[in-house]
Amino acid sequence: MRADRIGTSQSGLGKVEVGHNRPVRSRRLYFVGQLAATNLVVIETEHQVLDKEGRRSVNVNGPGRGVILQEGKSQQITWERNDGMIRAFANGSEIPLLAGTTWVQIVPIGTKFVLE
Structure with a gap:
């Protein structure tokens, strides 16, 4: 699947858009700026x-579970932490x-996101 942008929306967390090697915008209260990443890894985790x-x-x-975006393509993944690194x-x-x-976006399990 081709993906140039991923957006997530979670109540209380604001909206984050991250693009593959291009500027993006974040509207979180504590961060406003632009980001670019060669590797974008979105991982679903348990939040309490x-x-x-x-x-x-x-x-x-x-x-x-999660998704990795590299070179404009997305791929479904499984992930785990080994030796202090998310793999x-x-x-x-x-x-x-x-x-x-590399940007790792951690989202609660079941967060809906859109690949465009």
């Missing part, structure tokens, strides 16, 4: 709200990251 302030416990050890797999083989910037 800890208190009334909305602080969360996020499982970043995996395993879980993406497809068909049982690790997907190597391309040289350049």
Whole structure:
């Protein structure tokens, strides 16, 4: 699947758009700017709200499902954390990251996102 942009929308978290090697915009309250990434990895994780302030416990050890975007193409993945690194797999083989910037977007399980 070809993908030039991915957008996620989650109540309370704002909207984030990340593009493949092109400027993007984020409307989060604590960050406004442009980003570009060679590798975009979106991982679904378990999130648990800890208190009334909305602080969360996020499982970043995996395993879980996700999507990787590289060179304008997307691929469904499974992921897990090994040796302190989040690693993406497809068909049982690790997907190597391309040289350049890598952005990992962590979203709650079931977050809907659109690849365009």
